[in-house]
Amino acid sequence: MTTLEDDIRRVFAQVWALEKGSAAPELLPETVLLETGLDSLGFAIFVSSLEEALGYDPFTLSQDAYYPQTFADFVQFYDRYRPKP
């Protein structure tokens, strides 16, 4: 769980640096992702970069549409769809 969360933080920081050219804000469990300042396009690039890094995209895998609001929701969502070894 910690590893996945770390991976997500790392990719978020990379996308943020590329899009905003600055250090990414701290992601607390209760941080609302929309309020971080990443817009739709930035968020799309974040999800796509995560797919490249992790090898899966839970938004595409999930049968029901779900839009995580907080960072904790987001990590949990990725954990739920993590490919089982």
Add this chain to the structure above:
Amino acid sequence: MTPLACQIAAGATEALLSGPGGREVDADSLRGTGCAAGPGSGLDPAARVALYLKDPLEVIRALVALDGQVAALLLLSQGLSAATAGQLARAAGCTILLCDEAPQEGDADAEGGAPLRRTPAAVLAPHRRAEPPAASVATQWLMTTSGTTGLPKIVPHTLATLARSVVRLRPGMAGSIPGSVAGGMPIWGLLYDPTRFAGLQVVLQALIGGGRLVAVDTSLPLAAQVAALAAAGVTHLSATPTLWRRILMVPDHGRIPLAQATLGGEIADQPTLAAVRAAFPAARLTHIYASTEAGVGFSVTDGLAGFPLSWLDAPPGPVRLRLHDGILWLRPPVTALTPGQTPGQTLGQTLGQPPGVEIDAEGYVRSGDRVEIAGGRVLFLGRENGLINIGGVKVYPETVEAVVKAVPGVALVQVSGKRSPVTGALVVAEVQLAPGADPETVRLAVQAACRARLEREAVPAIIRFVAGFATNAAGKLMRTG
């Protein structure tokens, strides 16, 4: 033709429009807004006026005041640079540019062919006319296309063609109008630019169809916009699938008391439709298909992606549908044409299709939208010319390829769209390196070049390096997807 001022729905509520900053305009004041015509004003029936205004309420006041009074109205988005807006105004032969700032001392106002700059304060006169005058002119409404290839194209319309899909509501009709509010009239939320086709549809529906229009300040964070929509009690909202997905990420989105949720401007996929339905279970769910080529569209209200296969035999409305070569073809209703003319002769002029649109002998127009049949539905796949739609912003692969190709170290490049669960699509560039070129150096150079020369959506989100490309018999790179 009846001017817009005379078509504003009777029985419209007192506060017809509310805009950013809590400003309100009532129906009587809007109907009574005239234009300061007269000698020297430049506002005569031959005038061609370009609108380039920030406040959506000012755009609407200008449209109401000038429709029927001038020869043409050119609607320019604030998304266009001032230079592009000026170029378009000149291309459309505009004599007046209605904008937020009056010309400064020393501005080249009288530059050859440049339109005169005027502010709404100088041109629009509140309560100038006691009652709306009869139409003296059939005003042409000039819209611009969005797209990233060169200067946007100007597409001529009339109020009649733009307002064709407006549904005229009456208080008390609530029971018979799906999605309307019991006992009351709809409150329309405006998140779109009113100078673009989708936004103008919302504006005309509210003005002509009846109800109230709430325009929010789209420069605010989305959470603040959602709060404003909820506080205003918005019941009807139209947005792109990308914007809906974003709205669903705002924790308080459920406070908007929606009776009607409309998706348009991009392909509405099943997960997004399902998510909007789950978030607003009381709302009627509609997704709109519109074809610029055919100048028409239709709406689907069963909450499923695409449209029923049975519509090919029995269309629900006046537009006839046909599949050929995996492409959707549409036949616009004959009523949209000038009487006495055949579809083939008049489509271009009447509906303003871009040049090069293919029309068959029976009047069906090639939409350019690729479709497939699955599970009794006709599903949209994307554009046949490879056009990539990123959250409603359309990007031609060729435009991006031209920029990437010029970067040192790039031998060949192919740009395509990759599906995104957030924005519908993202731009992917596949690059074949020149011998000896360093991938990381080229990656940074490609990013820098694209950021400098393209709009944000067109900058490749993903850059992949490949060993080579498939080419067709003519030696051209094959475009897939």
